[in-house]
Amino acid sequence: MPVEAISCKTFETTVVHPLYPKRFPRSKTQPVATELMSHSAPTSLRATYLEDGYAQLNAFLDTSAVKELDGKLKDFINTKVPTLSSEQVFYENKIDHITLKQIQHLELHDNWFHSLFTDSPFRRLAEALLGGECVPMNMQYFNKSPGANKPTPPHQDGYYFMITPCEAVTMWLALDEVDDENGCIRYLPKSHREGLLPHSRTNTLGFSQGIENYFQKHDSNREIAIHASPGDLLAHHALTVHRADANTSATRQRRAIGFIYYSAQAKQDVVAHQAYQTELKQELTDSDKI
Numbered sequence: 655m656p657v658e659a660i661s662c663k664t665f666e667t668t669v670v671h672p673l674y675p676k677r678f679p680r681s682k683t684q685p686v687a688t689e690l691m692s693h694s695a696p697t698s699l700r701a702t703y704l705e706d707g708y709a710q711l712n713a714f715l716d717t718s719a720v721k722e723l724d725g726k727l728k729d730f731i732n733t734k735v736p737t738l739s740s741e742q743v744f745y746e747n748k749i750d751h752i753t754l755k756q757i758q759h760l761e762l763h764d765n766w767f768h769s770l771f772t773d774s775p776f777r778r779l780a781e782a783l784l785g786g787e788c789v790p791m792n793m794q795y796f797n798k799s800p801g802a803n804k805p806t807p808p809h810q811d812g813y814y815f816m817i818t819p820c821e822a823v824t825m826w827l828a829l830d831e832v833d834d835e836n837g838c839i840r841y842l843p844k845s846h847r848e849g850l851l852p853h854s855r856t857n858t859l860g861f862s863q864g865i866e867n868y869f870q871k872h873d874s875n876r877e878i879a880i881h882a883s884p885g886d887l888l889a890h891h892a893l894t895v896h897r898a899d900a901n902t903s904a905t906r907q908r909r910a911i912g913f914i915y916y917s918a919q920a921k922q923d924v925v926a927h928q929a930y931q932t933e934l935k936q937e938l939t940d941s942d943k944i
């Protein structure tokens with residue numbers, strides 16, 4: 655994908671989605687930045703996604719596009735992150751900003767990221783995988799800093815989303831080389847077919863819920879560890895079980911950008927979701943994590 659494909663465009667607001675009036679429609683005044691990469695036909699990608707619960711698209715962004723994205727991200731961290739609240743930015747150690755681990759809603763604070771999220775090949779891919787119109791919900795930054803990180807507990811994103819039907823896709827774009835040493839994503843294939851599993855509270859900042867007794871009740875030997883290079887994209891169903899080990903490297907980062915799109919048919923339990931977020935914020939504040 656050429657770097658022009660992710661260059662920022664002026665965004666024109668059109669008719670909003672009735673279920674999510676604060677989310678973002680695609681501009682109808684400009685064409686989509688580019689067509690999907692020709693890894694395979696959209697129907698083949700969707701078939702793989704529906705069969706296994708995830709799909710991997712290597713080199714979704716080329717080297718120049720990754721470099722542009724990396725530069726925009728570094729500028730965002732330097733200029734925007736200091737202005738954001740503790741609910742939007744998480745650190746493994748809140749007094750050590752080198753341990754930055756997660757940023758929520760990049761699209762709300764920067765026009766370039768807004769366009770990348772709402773009017774780009776990423777959204778086109780989400781629509782191909784979901785089989786119809788989608789609603790952009792959250793664009794995130796993740797990192798596992800060397801020497802200052804924890805494992806990501808096994809979980810299903812749908813548990814956090816609180817939507818019916820549970821139709822959503824999460825994408826994960828690697829910005830670094832990722833392997834077993836620095837905490838690659840591990841999927842449990844076909845687990846999206848099992849429905850929503852019981853979760854319980856964890857002590858992991860940014861991943862407050864994990865599947866109960868996962869290693870005792872589920873066949874973790876079936877997990878697939880996904881190694882990735884900068885520009886590679888993973889996409890998984892909201893019900894696909896996944897996790898990641900800690901970054902055990904002494905020097906290597908494990909940075910990524912996340913994209914969350916709901917199916918236009920999915921409806922969130924807004925009251926329950928807001929109540930949970932309020933409760934979680936209080937717990938994190940009381941435990942001095944934020």
